[in-house]
Amino acid sequence: xxxxxxxxxxxxxxxxxxxxxxxxxxxxxxxxxxxxxxxxxxxxxxxxxxxxxxxxxxxxxxxxxxxxxxxxxxxxxxxxxxxxxxxxxxxxxxxxxxxxxxxxxxxxxxxxxxxxxxxxxxxxxxxxxxxxxxxxxxxxxxxxxxxxxxxxxxxxxxxxxxxxxxxxxxxxxxxxxxxxxxxxxxxxxxxxxxxxxxxxxxxxxxxxxxxxxxxxxxxxxxxxxxxxxxxxxxxxxxxxxxxxxxxxxxxxxxxxxxxxxxxxxxxxxxxxxxxxxxxxxxxxxxxxxxxxxxxxxxxxxxxxxxxxxxxxxxxxxxxxxxxxxxxxxxxxxxxxxxxxxxxxxxxxxxxxxxxxxxxxxxxxxxxxxxxxxxxxxxxxxxxxxxxxxxxxxxxxxxxxxxxxxxxxxxxxxxxxxxxxxxxxxxxxxxxxxxxxxxxxxxxxxxxxxxxxxxxxxxxxxxxxxxxxxxxxxxxxxxxxxxxxxxxxxxxxxxxxxxxxxxxxxxxxxxxxxxxxxxxxxxxxxxxxxxxxxxxxxxxxxxxxxxxxxxxxxxxxxxxxxxxxxxxxxxxxxxxxxxxxxxxxxxxxxxxxxxxxxxxxxxxxxxxxxxxxxxxxxxxxxxxxxxxxxxxxxxxxxxxxxxxxxxxxxxxxxxxxxxxxxxxxxxxxxxxxxxxxxxxxxxx
Amino acid sequence: xxxxxxxxxxxxxxxxxxxxxxxxxxxxxxxxxxxxxxxxxxxxxxxxxxxxxxxxxxxxxxxxxxxxxxxxxxxxxxxxxxxxxxxxxxxxxxxxxxxxxxxxxxxxxxxxxxxxxxxxxxxxxxxxxxxxxxxxxxxxxxxxxxxxxxxxxxxxxxxxxxxxxxxxxxxxxxxxxxxxxxxxxxxxxxxxxxxxxxxxxxxxxxxxxxxxxxxxxxxxxxxxxx
Numbered sequence: 001x002x003x004x005x006x007x008x009x010x011x012x013x014x015x016x017x018x019x020x021x022x023x024x025x026x027x028x029x030x031x032x033x034x035x036x037x038x039x040x041x042x043x044x045x046x047x048x049x050x051x052x053x054x055x056x057x058x059x060x061x062x063x064x065x066x067x068x069x070x071x072x073x074x075x076x077x078x079x080x081x082x083x084x085x086x087x088x089x090x091x092x093x094x095x096x097x098x099x100x101x102x103x104x105x106x107x108x109x110x111x112x113x114x115x116x117x118x119x120x121x122x123x124x125x126x127x128x129x130x131x132x133x134x135x136x137x138x139x140x141x142x143x144x145x146x147x148x149x150x151x152x153x154x155x156x157x158x159x160x161x162x163x164x165x166x167x168x169x170x171x172x173x174x175x176x177x178x179x180x181x182x183x184x185x186x187x188x189x190x191x192x193x194x195x196x197x198x199x200x201x202x203x204x205x206x207x208x209x210x211x212x213x214x215x216x217x218x219x220x221x222x223x224x225x226x227x228x229x230x231x232x233x234x235x236x237x238x239x240x241x242x243x244x245x246x247x248x249x250x251x252x253x254x255x256x257x258x259x260x261x262x263x264x265x266x267x268x269x270x271x272x273x274x275x276x277x278x279x280x281x282x283x284x285x286x287x288x289x290x291x292x293x294x295x296x297x298x299x300x301x302x303x304x305x306x307x308x309x310x311x312x313x314x315x316x317x318x319x320x321x322x323x324x325x326x327x328x329x330x331x332x333x334x335x336x337x338x339x340x341x342x343x344x345x346x347x348x349x350x351x352x353x354x355x356x357x358x359x360x361x362x363x364x365x366x367x368x369x370x371x372x373x374x375x376x377x378x379x380x381x382x383x384x385x386x387x388x389x390x391x392x393x394x395x396x397x398x399x400x401x402x403x404x405x406x407x408x409x410x411x412x413x414x415x416x417x418x419x420x421x422x423x424x425x426x427x428x429x430x431x432x433x434x435x436x437x438x439x440x441x442x443x444x445x446x447x448x449x450x451x452x453x454x455x456x457x458x459x460x461x462x463x464x465x466x467x468x469x470x471x472x473x474x475x476x477x478x479x480x481x482x483x484x485x486x487x488x489x490x491x492x493x494x495x496x497x498x499x500x501x502x503x504x505x506x507x508x509x510x511x512x513x514x515x516x517x518x519x520x521x522x523x524x525x526x527x528x529x530x531x532x533x534x535x536x537x538x539x540x541x542x543x544x545x546x547x548x549x550x551x552x553x554x555x556x557x558x559x560x561x562x563x564x565x566x567x568x569x570x571x572x573x574x575x576x577x578x579x580x581x582x583x584x585x586x587x588x589x590x591x592x593x594x595x596x597x598x599x600x601x602x603x604x605x606x607x608x609x610x611x612x613x614x615x616x617x618x619x620x621x622x623x624x625x626x627x628x629x630x631x632x633x634x635x636x637x638x639x640x641x642x643x644x645x646x647x648x649x650x651x652x653x654x655x656x657x658x659x660x661x662x663x664x665x666x667x668x669x670x671x672x673x674x675x676x677x678x679x680x681x682x683x
Numbered sequence: 684x685x686x687x688x689x690x691x692x693x694x695x696x697x698x699x700x701x702x703x704x705x706x707x708x709x710x711x712x713x714x715x716x717x718x719x720x721x722x723x724x725x726x727x728x729x730x731x732x733x734x735x736x737x738x739x740x741x742x743x744x745x746x747x748x749x750x751x752x753x754x755x756x757x758x759x760x761x762x763x764x765x766x767x768x769x770x771x772x773x774x775x776x777x778x779x780x781x782x783x784x785x786x787x788x789x790x791x792x793x794x795x796x797x798x799x800x801x802x803x804x805x806x807x808x809x810x811x812x813x814x815x816x817x818x819x820x821x822x823x824x825x826x827x828x829x830x831x832x833x834x835x836x837x838x839x840x841x842x843x844x845x846x847x848x849x850x851x852x853x854x855x856x857x858x859x860x861x862x863x864x865x866x867x868x869x870x871x872x873x874x875x876x877x878x879x880x881x882x883x884x885x886x887x888x889x890x891x892x893x894x895x896x897x898x899x900x901x902x903x904x905x906x907x908x909x
């Protein structure tokens with residue numbers, strides 16, 4: 001008799017066997033690698049958070065210089081940690097239906113980890129302490145605290161983390177749209193219109209939305225980070241503080257926000273396994289995620305409410321989007337999940353309990369966020385600890401809790417059992433009391449007007465920090481007990497996955513018995529799906545004609561009169577560069593889309609990905625006056641420089657054609673937008 | 684004119700009289716001296732506690748706390764029911780019926796809250812006529828105000844900018860309540876209109892991370908009794 005490795009035993013709802021597939025080795029490996037690393041990073045950053053709270057409580061005496069280093073590292077590290085964990089979890093659940101590339105996932109991991117390492121050095125050794133938001137031009141006014149190399153390294157670190165996420169998003173978008181037949185079908189819009197009964201599964205729709213918004217965020221983030229990197233090299237480069245702030249918050253807010261939407265895609269798969277009821281795509285679901293696609297990208301501007309020079313319409317759009325973002329979350333994700341759970345004979349395990357706890361964290365933190373996003377209220381709460389309170393509520397008590405729930409799910413599923421009821425109760429109890437106590441203290445302080453990011457708290461308020469730090473210790477204890485439960489579960493999981501029980505018969509005594517033996521096979525073979533390409537960005541004669549016309553118009557960026565006129569200011573000059581880049585990119589897309597050329601270029605999707613990622617960045621790296629101004633003295637060198645701009649565009653365009661119709665078009669549009677945003681932010 | 688908060692007067696009376704007990708308790712429990720932020724210390728003259736929770740923020744906080752408790756209750760009830768066995772079709776029928784109403788409720792609340800808030804935007808508009816313009820310049824790590832005092836009842840327009848990095852101009856009234864904020868941004872002028880009726884010393888704190896001494900970047904602004 002053989003005990004089945006994939007048996008779900010007491011880990012899942014008995015009814016879930018009907019719709020729960022077997023987890024493949026590669027899914028388990030990458031899922032655990034990402035989630036394990038991400039949670040370890042979160043734990044480390046949590047310790048830093050506790051140190052800061054104890055400093056504010058005047059229990060320990062961290063200097064302001066170190067406080068801001070730690071604050072900066074804490075912010076970047078926390079977001080990167082949850083991002084890593086949730087990317088791994090999404091890959092785990094999505095790979096079952098979409099042939100994602102394991103190789104690209106490893107590239108994502110490598111880029112992210114190098115980025116984290118760079119930020120670690122830049123902050124702890126280099127002393128960089130401008131906060132995770134690094135609001136320009138603060139990085140260039142260090143008040144003697146950090147040097148050029150540390151600010152550069154910090155930008156590079158963030159850039160690498162962004163590039164890692166970008167690779168993940170490109171792969172997800174390329175493979176989901178290939179699998180489900182284009183963007184329209186992948187987002188379920190055909191289903192919304194009632195033309196087809198079949199709709200993609202919920203996790204695929206959610207992942208596609210995350211990928212699109214993630215790519216937009218990465219493009220915006222790369223632009224501002226490369227602009228700031230250029231500024232470290234050339235001090236003559238000016239920064240438009242308002243535009244730069246818009247770009248920074250678009251990047252930072254969206255990435256932080258997307259971690260929870262990544263998590264949402266995961267819970268659509270995990271929760272049904274404990275409720276024993278499958279979760280299927282509905283028209284309301286499709287409409288809701290279409291709304292989220294828009295709201296995620298437009299809500300960021302609430303960070304700029306108190307910049308009164310920001311156009312009022314932008315603030316109003318942001319307020320509407322911030323409230324609008326609540327609707328799909330409240331009406332679809334949380335509501336439908338509770339419907340799934342209601343009266344389901346829900347199977348309570350460590351993982352399912354944590355998944356459930358996360359819903360409350362999202363709901364309560366979300367209410368705090370929506371309140372703060374109402375402009376007249378924000379006027380009284382802006383940059384107080386209320387902000388800290390609401391995002392810690394849904395990050396700690398939802399995203400982090402879901403990240404560990406995912407880890408618990410994988411371990412329990414492999415082990416075929418859960419941990420003891422008493423330990424689960426202690427874990428959840430401590431996490432709830434510690435978590436809500438910690439964030440509750442911030443809410444109270446925020447209502448009293450205590451500012452955030454203070455190394456030294458205003459007199460009379462350190463008592464709140466003492467209370468907050470005490471709750472943080474309870475929270476840490478809760479997570480410690482949780483991690484201790486992982487040890488026996490991991491052992492049992494390893495045992496079940498690597499050994500089988502074999503029946504034996506002892507002929508001497510005439511008895512039957514079972515003995516442990518090594519499994520002959522190590523589960524299903526590794527699967528590294530080769531990305532397949534579907535279509536090209538310009539797919540018809542009319543579209544090719546449009547591309548050609550756009551190229552002819554863009555030729556104007558090379559007219560001597562236009563180039564001369566653009567010398568008036570850096571902004572105009574950069575706009576001219578943007579025009580030249582557009583010409584090259586359009587030409588690349590046009591050529592790469594021609595059937596004969598496309599066939600010759602072959603199906604080199606990963607090379608295409610490399611080109612769309614690197615070429616626009618290189619273009620912006622050399623778009624620094626200190627580099628191009630010496631070249632302007634020599635007409636030949638000057639002409640070559642402008643041709644290089646178009647050359648980077650050509651590479652980008654050709655690369656985009658290797659990514660298929662949907663991803664190719666989106667990457668083309670974003671890469672063309674990057675130099676335009678650069679021109680607006682750097683002057 | 685001081686920006687009023689929508690609905691604040693109604694909430695306010697309720698919150699101040701009935702619901703701020705827990706906040707008072709926590710504040711006292713924390714052993715706070717309360718000399719600069721939030722409620723004030725015991726009045727030395729009368730020996731009475733001058734717990735003036737007179738800011739709309741407390742109404743906001745209490746509203747949030749009530750909503751959070753309500754949500755916690757809902758999740759507790761669902762968790763208690765999760766173990767029972769109800770037919771999927773029954774859950775489906777009742778759940779979708781309820782969901783339509785839930786969506787409608789959220790839409791109505793959204794239209795009301797967002798709609799009404801648009802009539803209460805704090806963004807300064809109109810000319811400087813009839814206003815005392817106070818030029819505020821932020822820098823690492825100082826505030827410069829000119830003039831730095833106005834008579835009570837002044838309609839003040841703070842013209843806020845920065846000479847180096849982003850700062851946050853946060854104005855706290857003599858009771859320690861944050862009565863409004865605006866960003867100080869290099870290259871831009873943000874204008875904040877406030878009607879300062881109460882005499883006393885107002886405190887200015889930086890509300891945007893601006894470097895090493897961010898937390899000690901403070902100044903004062905006097906509103907005199909004529």
